[in-house]
Amino acid sequence: MPHRSSFSLRTLGGVCAGERWIYDGDEPIAQLTDAIVEQPEQNLRYFDAILKPVELRKLKLKPGGRPLVAGVQLYWKLGPVATTQLQSVTVDGQGGERLVVTVITTTPEGVATSRREVVITYDGALGSYIYDIRAHLDIHSPEVFDNPRDFGGDDYISFEYSDPWFCDIPGPVAPFDGMWQKRYTHLLAEPADGTIWQMPLNHMATGIPAPRAFADGGLFAVGYDPGNNPAFEFNGDTAARTAIGVCNWGYDIHLNARYTRDELHAPICPEFRIRLCPDEKVQELMRNASPIPKVAFAGFTELPLYERKTSFATGLKLDQPTTGDTDPWPWLPYGEGAEWCRTEGRSDDNSLKISKETPGPTEWALDREGDGAWLERWDLNTSYRISCYIKTENVAGRGSFLAVRWGIYNYPDRYPYICSQKLIGTHDWTLVQAEIHGPPPPESSTLYIMLRQDGSGTTFFDDLEVERITDP
Numbered sequence: 256m257p258h259r260s261s262f263s264l265r266t267l268g269g270v271c272a273g274e275r276w277i278y279d280g281d282e283p284i285a286q287l288t289d290a291i292v293e294q295p296e297q298n299l300r301y302f303d304a305i306l307k308p309v310e311l312r313k314l315k316l317k318p319g320g321r322p323l324v325a326g327v328q329l330y331w332k333l334g335p336v337a338t339t340q341l342q343s344v345t346v347d348g349q350g351g352e353r354l355v356v357t358v359i360t361t362t363p364e365g366v367a368t369s370r371r372e373v374v375i376t377y378d379g380a381l382g383s384y385i386y387d388i389r390a391h392l393d394i395h396s397p398e399v400f401d402n403p404r405d406f407g408g409d410d411y412i413s414f415e416y417s418d419p420w421f422c423d424i425p426g427p428v429a430p431f432d433g434m435w436q437k438r439y440t441h442l443l444a445e446p447a448d449g450t451i452w453q454m455p456l457n458h459m460a461t462g463i464p465a466p467r468a469f470a471d472g473g474l475f476a477v478g479y480d481p482g483n484n485p486a487f488e489f490n491g492d493t494a495a496r497t498a499i500g501v502c503n504w505g506y507d508i509h510l511n512a513r514y515t516r517d518e519l520h521a522p523i524c525p526e527f528r529i530r531l532c533p534d535e536k537v538q539e540l541m542r543n544a545s546p547i548p549k550v551a552f553a554g555f556t557e558l559p560l561y562e563r564k565t566s567f568a569t570g571l572k573l574d575q576p577t578t579g580d581t582d583p584w585p586w587l588p589y590g591e592g593a594e595w596c597r598t599e600g601r602s603d604d605n606s607l608k609i610s611k612e613t614p615g616p617t618e619w620a621l622d623r624e625g626d627g628a629w630l631e632r633w634d635l636n637t638s639y640r641i642s643c644y645i646k647t648e649n650v651a652g653r654g655s656f657l658a659v660r661w662g663i664y665n666y667p668d669r670y671p672y673i674c675s676q677k678l679i680g681t682h683d684w685t686l687v688q689a690e691i692h693g694p695p696p697p698e699s700s701t702l703y704i705m706l707r708q709d710g711s712g713t714t715f716f717d718d719l720e721v722e723r724i725t726d727p
Contacts, residue, residue, distance in 0.1 A: 370393075419529075593608070
């Protein structure tokens with residue numbers, strides 16, 4: 256029997272009335288939120304700038320399905336200001352097959368007003384809920400964005416009308432009990448030039464040039480999980496104006512529209528649609544996608560992947576998706592003389608190497624271990640013990656060592672290095688260790704782990720182990 260929807264917006268109560276959900280019959284399919292977002296998400300997603308974002312969260316795209324879109328922002332980011340002050344939410348079509356939720360927000364400073372209409376229907380042919388979103392914007396003071404001091408000289412001014420993010424992306428950085436399932440490998444899109452764009456999901460490929468405009472009816476989709484591939488659809492004028500940015504921390508997508516100076520003085524209204532992408536369409540996009548451009552970091556096209564117990568044997572080719580059940584970050588080289596050695600190590604032929612004749616520091620660094628890095632949650636007793644074997648040859652200066660510190664995304668230099676023993680001169684393989692003890696600082700969200708040579712000479716690092724421990 257064909258599915259027939261009956262949509263409603265309901266407010267749920269418990270200790271108090273608070274949560275607002277969109278329902279299809281008795282099934283919740285999306286949540287409307289304007290709650291305070293705590294750390295580490297506030298810093299990670301909102302750059303400590305938007306305390307109570309107005310958003311749709313946990314969007315289901317088919318009856319009985321799991322959420323596929325984790326969040327869709329219902330406000331504008333207009334350079335220095337954003338329409339984040341919620342004025343009203345109205346509903347039309349309660350109990351019917353077409354629900355319209357209208358959200359009015361303003362900039363606190365009075366620069367602009369946003370009217371975001373979310374129209375929800377069900378498409379039986381696609382077997383998909385359709386979320387049609389119309390992003391009306393009235394700019395009361397266009398001069399804010401059209402002045403010679405801040406914006407002079409550009410033909411277009413670009414505004415972000417949403418910053419959606421997906422469920423199950425990225426996968427966990429490292430295995431842990433109770434982790435979620437990694438499901439996707441590629442982002443796919445239909446740009447205006449008629450090609451098919453692809454980006455492998457590996458955190459490092461986000462520098463690939465992303466679409467700057469879409470074909471009329473063009474899709475931005477995620478692949479491939481049979482029956483569960485979400486897509487954003489762009490039509491007409493919105494398709495021509497929309498440029499995409501992809502954030503490497505979590506593969507969220509920034510939807511930006513560009514406008515001329517004169518267009519700022521008239522109402523603006525990009526539109527987009529969220530829906531399922533049929534399996535055969537995703538497979539067609541993957542078959543016909545253009546080759547992935549070269550991806551490199553500091554000259555490396557392949558880097559060693561982070562593992563909590565590793566001999567640095569496993570690598571990531573930066574133009575390919577990560578494999579297996581996790582989506583780890585690679586170790587990144589900073590400074591002169593860093594090399595991923597494949598001919599010498601302690602337990603096999605692999606190690607991380609630094610070799611140089613100049614003074615000063617070089618590091619192999621990892622900054623994605625912890626509460627805000629797609630791993631298990633921290634508590635007040637969370638602590639870590641990190642160990643590694645180091646071999647040195649004629650190391651001068653301050654020596655070679657392992658170090659760890661608490662980290663805050665976007666504020667990388669707030670906490671001190673906690674260093675292991677420092678090796679100067681020539682040493683055979685020597686076990687070094689550093690510990691960092693909780694409680695973690697309340698605003699922190701990750702550990703930074705550094706393998707560092709501060710001075711000239713040669714150092715090999717191997718057989719690293721990261722242990723999460725609990726202080727008594």
